[in-house]
Structure formats: structure tokens, C-alpha cells
Amino acid sequence: MTLLVQAAQIRLSSADEPSCYSRQVNEWVCGEYVVDRWDEIVDATVQHIGITVVAVVLGLLIAFPLALLARRLPRMESSILAVTTGIYTVPSLALFPLLVPFTGLSATTVVIGLALYALTILVRSLLEGLRSVPDEVRESAVGLGYGRRSLLMKVEMPLALPVVMAGLRVATVSTVALTTVGSLVAYGGLGNLIKDGVLTNFRAELFTASVLCVVLAVVFDALLVLMQRVLTPWTRGVRA
Amino acid sequence: MTVLTDMWAYLSDPANWTGSDGILALMAEQLLLTFTALLMAMVLGLPLALWLGHLGRGGFLAINISNIGRAVPTFALLALLVVAPWPGTDSFGPYGRAGLATLIALTLFALPPIITNSYVAMREVAPDVREAARGMGMTGRQQFWRVELPLGLPLVMSGLRLALVQVWATATIAALVAGPGLGRIITDGFFRSNYGKGIAGAVVVAAVALVLEMAAALAQRAADPARRTGASTPAGGHDDALSVTGATVESSAESVG
Numbered sequence: 001m002t003l004l005v006q007a008a009q010i011r012l013s014s015a016d017e018p019s020c021y022s023r024q025v026n027e028w029v030c031g032e033y034v035v036d037r038w039d040e041i042v043d044a045t046v047q048h049i050g051i052t053v054v055a056v057v058l059g060l061l062i063a064f065p066l067a068l069l070a071r072r073l074p075r076m077e078s079s080i081l082a083v084t085t086g087i088y089t090v091p092s093l094a095l096f097p098l099l100v101p102f103t104g105l106s107a108t109t110v111v112i113g114l115a116l117y118a119l120t121i122l123v124r125s126l127l128e129g130l131r132s133v134p135d136e137v138r139e140s141a142v143g144l145g146y147g148r149r150s151l152l153m154k155v156e157m158p159l160a161l162p163v164v165m166a167g168l169r170v171a172t173v174s175t176v177a178l179t180t181v182g183s184l185v186a187y188g189g190l191g192n193l194i195k196d197g198v199l200t201n202f203r204a205e206l207f208t209a210s211v212l213c214v215v216l217a218v219v220f221d222a223l224l225v226l227m228q229r230v231l232t233p234w235t236r237g238v239r240a
Numbered sequence: 241m242t243v244l245t246d247m248w249a250y251l252s253d254p255a256n257w258t259g260s261d262g263i264l265a266l267m268a269e270q271l272l273l274t275f276t277a278l279l280m281a282m283v284l285g286l287p288l289a290l291w292l293g294h295l296g297r298g299g300f301l302a303i304n305i306s307n308i309g310r311a312v313p314t315f316a317l318l319a320l321l322v323v324a325p326w327p328g329t330d331s332f333g334p335y336g337r338a339g340l341a342t343l344i345a346l347t348l349f350a351l352p353p354i355i356t357n358s359y360v361a362m363r364e365v366a367p368d369v370r371e372a373a374r375g376m377g378m379t380g381r382q383q384f385w386r387v388e389l390p391l392g393l394p395l396v397m398s399g400l401r402l403a404l405v406q407v408w409a410t411a412t413i414a415a416l417v418a419g420p421g422l423g424r425i426i427t428d429g430f431f432r433s434n435y436g437k438g439i440a441g442a443v444v445v446a447a448v449a450l451v452l453e454m455a456a457a458l459a460q461r462a463a464d465p466a467r468r469t470g471a472s473t474p475a476g477g478h479d480d481a482l483s484v485t486g487a488t489v490e491s492s493a494e495s496v497g
Contacts, residue, residue: 085453086450086453088405089405089449089450089452089453090445090446090449090450091408091409091410091412091413091423091445091446091449092409092413093409093412093413093415093416093423093426093427093442093445094412094423094426094441094442094443094445094446094449095442095446096442097426097429097430097435097438097439097441097442098439098442098443098446100243100435100438100439101243101244101439170310173307173310173311174310176311176313177310177311177312177313177314178313180313180315180316181313181315181413181416183315183416184416184426184427184430185430191313191315191316194313194315194316194319195319195416197319197323198319198322198323198416198417198418201323203323206316206319206320206323207320209316210313210316210317210319210320213312213313213316214311214312214313214316217310217311218311221311
């Protein structure tokens with residue numbers, strides 16, 4: 001009887017009861033869930049951001065020398081591309097377990113796995129970007145006395161930046177999404193909440209975490225667009 | 241490194257390969273899921289994208305659908321579908337537990353690479369080739385079937401190839417929400433601290449993924465009209481069109497899931 005009364009109360013006056021994410025109601029969108037579990041959500045989001053940023057930066061640090069190597073030695077290029085594409089083909093749920101014997105059940109496993117995926121995209125876009133630099137520009141720079149290093153850093157990289165940034169955006173957005181799979185080894189950021197939401201049939205948790213993932217991806221993308229605008233002021237003049 | 245020994249023990253035990261929960265049965269289930277979803281995505285996406293590309297309309301949508309697809313985590317979408325009242329976790333014919341939810345998620349994730357690549361393939365046919373076709377008096381339909389489609393076919397095929405890889409990866413993730421497929425060996429192993437089993441499952445999934453990718457690459461090569469006729473310079477310089485930065489970044493850059 002009391003149960004019935006309670007249920008009725010929850011339905012009638014949800015303001016008084018611990019309502020919209022309770023077992024009986026289990027709503028998808030629930031503000032109270034966000035308020036009550038704020039700390040948990042923030043922790044998961046911070047872990048998500050951390051894993052994503054470290055993975056993309058690591059991917060970039062490996063991709064840069066690889067791309068330069070591929071450019072210097074054209075014979076290496078096809079094998080570098082073949083190996084990275086091969087890694088890319090392996091599903092994330094299989095790649096993480098394959099790393100476990102070496103890195104254990106840790107955040108490192110997820111970070112390395114995601115960095116390997118980002119690497120594939122970044123190597124390609126770095127190569128495409130450097131290739132997009134017009135030969136005349138390169139020749140005039142050499143004629144002006146630029147050495148190999150300053151040619152790369154002062155002429156080629158800035159001109160390659162739009163293509164490289166396009167690749168970086170793609171890599172970052174997909175890394176944000178893939179981080180969720182890290183919940184397999186318990187380091188999945190918001191993916192941990194999604195997994196818990198599925199296991200316990202907790203709709204508010206599942207929905208909030210999913211929406212936050214997409215929001216994170218959009219925010220990262222917007223930040224990178226902003227960064228590109230700041231780094232390439234000359235392209236704005238052309239467009240205007 | 242005892243995990244690796246466990247893994248080998250799991251893989252070399254024939255009992256783990258046979259039976260209704262064996263590797264072979266799960267692999268068949270996942271392959272069935274993969275090809276059904278790919279077929280559904282082709283039926284839904286190919287005609288629309290090719291037609292829009294032919295007309296040159298709806299480009300914004302066709303390009304951006306890939307960006308949206310990349311931002312939505314496959315795991316989150318699967319989880320939402322499984323927890324929702326419909327399609328839920330009900331068994332669906334030969335597709336196993338949560339079969340319908342998995343099929344829907346797989347189809348949705350196969351659509352972006354197919355739509356974007358097919359659209360770009362139609363748009364990247366060199367304008368002078370298109371103009372020449374019109375000058376010869378070809379109707380819109382003839383232009384599409386005899387000029388645009390043959391020239392765009394390699395890029396369309398590369399979209400299908402990406403979709404295949406993507407669908408296989410997503411089908412693996414279905415196991416994270418207790419769905420069908422080989423991923424179940426991985427999640428079973430990990431959630432019950434039987435890491436050897438988990439890693440064994442991962443090896444099988446990765447091996448099949450590589451085989452599928454290689455088979456798709458061969459199919460793609462076979463569909464390239466320039467290579468098939470052995471011509472050294474393809475008509476309309478479409479080799480250049482294929483290597484333009486935009487299309488290449490797009491086509492190499494789908495999230496794996």
C-alpha cells in the first residue's frame with residue numbers, strides 16, 4: 001500500500017520526491033541527476049578530456065617524424081602508410097586488448113591505442129599538406145637561401161597548416177568518440193558512465209554521458225577551428 | 241606474459257571454436273550482421289548520394305554527414321538503442337540478442353562514408369569531361385551511367401571499403417552492450433578477468449578485419465576502369481581528382497568505432 005502511495009506521489013508531485021532518475025521513473029533527461037552526481041560527471045569528463053588530449057598529442061609527436069621520414073625516403077612512404085592503415089583497420093575493441101599484455105589494464109593502454117588511430121589520420125594529412133605546398137614557393141625559398149630546416153619550419157609547415165589542421169580536427173573528433181570504448185579496461189572517461197548506464201538500465205546517466213561526448217567533440221572542433229584562424233591570419237584576408 | 245600463453249591455449253583448443261557460442265558461430269553471426277548492414281546502407285545511401293552528386297545539390301549535407309557520424313560515439317548510440325524500449329535487447333532472428341538494435345546502429349554508421357564518398361565521386365568528375373559528354377548530345381541519364389559513374393567508381397568503392405571496415409568495428413563494439421558477435425569473447429574475457437580469452441578474441445577480430453580490408457582493396461582495384469583497361473592516363477585526369485587534398489583527407493579519415 002505504501003509503495004502504491006509513494007508511486008502515486010512520485011507521479012503527481014515530482015518536485016518533492018527524489019524523482020526523475022529513480023528506478024520507477026527512469027527518465028532520459030533529468031536535471032536532478034546532473035546536480036546530484038555532479039562530481040562523478042565532472043571526474044568522468046576530466047578523464048575523457050585528459051585521455052583525448054594526451055592521445056592526440058602523442059599521435060602528433062609520432063606522426064611528425066614519420067611523415068618527414070616518408071617524404072625524405074619515398075620508398076618508405078608506401079610501407080609507412082600500409083602499416084598505419086593496417087592498424088586503423090583493427091577495431092578499437094580488439095586493439096585495446098592487444099595492447100593489454102604490454103601496458104596492463106591502465107589508462108596507458110587506451111592512450112596508446114587512440115594515439116595509434118590518430119597517427120594514421122595525422123601522417124596522411126601531414127604528407128598531403130606538405131605535398132600541397134607549390135613547388136615555385138619552395139624554389140623561391142631555396143633561392144632566398146633558406147636551409148632545409150628553416151624551409152620546413154618557416155615556409156612549408158605554415159603553408160601546409162590548413163590541410164594538417166583539417167586532419168587534426170578529424171583525428172580529435174574521432175578520438176573523443178573512441179575514448180568511450182576504453183571502458184573495456186575501465187578507463188573510458190564518459191564511456192564508463194555509458195557502460196554503467198547500460199548495465200544498470202540507468203537512462204539519465206546513459207543519456208547525459210552520450211550527450212556530453214558529442215558536446216565535447218563539438219567544443220574540441222570549435223577550439224581547433226579557432227586555433228587555425230589564429231595561426232593562419234593570411235587566409236582570412238583572402239576570404240574577405 | 242602468461243596472458244599470451246593463456247591466449248594461445250584458448251585459440252588452440254578446438255572446443256572453443258565449435259558449438260553455438262564458439263568462435264566460428266560468433267564469426268558467422270558477425271559476418272552476417274556486417275554484410276546485412278552494409279547492404280542496407282548501400283540500398284539507402286548509394287542512390288540518394290549518387291543522384292545528389294549528379295545534380296550537384298545537397299553538398300553541404302552530404303559532406304557534413306561524415307563529420308556528424310564521426311562525433312557520435314558508436315558505443316553511445318548502441319547503448320541508447322539497447323536501453324530504449326524499442327528496439328531493445330530482443331533477439332532478432334539469426335542476428336542474435338539485441339540483433340535489431342545492432343543492425344540499426346551498424347547501418348547508421350555505414351551511411352556517412354558511403355554518402356560522402358559517392359557524392360564527392362560524382363562531383364569530382366572533371367568538368368571538361370562532363371561538358372564533352374553534354375556536347376556529344378548525351379542526356380542527363382546517359383551522362384550519369386556512361387561518364388560520371390564509371391569515372392567515379394573507384395571513389396565510390398573506397399567509400400564502401402571504409403564502410404565495411406567501419407561496420408565490422410561497430411559490430412565488435414555491440415558486445416559492450418551485451419549484443420551479438422565476436423566481441424562477446426573479448427568482453428567476456430575482460431569482464432571475468434580471463435584476459436587470455438579476451439586477447440584471443442581480439443586476435444580473431446583483428447585478423448578478420450585485416451582480411452576483409454584486403455579483400456575490399458582487391459575489389460576496389462578490380463572496379464577501377466583505368467587499371468582494368470591498362471590505360472596509363474585515365475580519361476579526364478581523374479587520378480588527379482582522386483588525390484586532391486580534400487577528398488583524400490575525407491576518405492582516409494572515418495572513425496573506426
